[in-house]
Amino acid sequence: MDERAEGDAVVEGRDTRTSVRAWLRLLACTTLIENEIRSRLREQFDFTLPRFDLLAQLDKAEDGLVLGEASKLLMVSAGNVTAVVDKLLASGYITRQPSPTDRRAQIIRLTHAGRAAFRTMAEAHNGWVEELFAGLSDAEIAGLTDHLARLKRSAQSHIEPREPSRRRGRD
Incomplete structure (x- = not known):
């Protein structure tokens, strides 16, 4: 006899509650770890996770990144990237210059101080x-x-492909 509650479904022979339970466990683990990393960055370095994430992307990009590329890599809106960039510019960790090939595009790069700070935080x-x-x-x-x-x-x-998620928080 099938003892599923009303509203429970079966997809391709599998009880959907199994997938939902796995998703909720994955989400709980992700949230727990992310919140701990955020706290430690704040406590030990007075730094935010979005700033750290942008420095991590720039550390991999020897020639820097166009702001739009950074937005796609971080899966946040251009406005969120701009706010993070402004903070990192003020701290001297990055530079921002117009692209030599497209004056409308801005290229951001790590400074020596930014690379040193990032590597310390990354360790x-x-x-x-x-x-x-x-x-x-x-x-x-x-x-x-x-x-x-x-x-x-x-x-x-x-x-289906769509615009980057705007879920991540601001700096």
């Missing part, structure tokens, strides 16, 4: 993540990484 960040994952073995982390990659591919195959 601490990596340690925090290691600490938060300490309860898992290397094999469990590898398995989790594999499962999450498969989940990402599955989700991407069912998502």
Whole structure:
């Protein structure tokens, strides 16, 4: 006898509650870890996660980034990137210059001070993540990484392209 409550559904032979429970657990873990990283960045470096994320993208981009590229990489609106850029400019961590090929476009780059500050924060960040994952073995982390990659591919195959999410908070 099927004991599902009214409103429970089955998709391709699977009880949808299983997927929803997994999603809620994933969301809880993400939120827990992200909030802890935010707190530690604020407490130890007087820095925000959006600023750290932008410095991380710039650290990988030797020639800098056009503001629109940064917005896409961070999956936030151009207005959110502009607010973060303004803070980082004021701190001397980045520069902003017009593109030599398109005067309407602005290119942002790390300064030496910005790169040094980011690398110090990134080292601490990596340690925090290691600490938060300490309860898992290397094999469990590898398995989790594999499962999450498969989940990402599955989700991407069912998502229509659209504008970047505006969910992330401001600086």
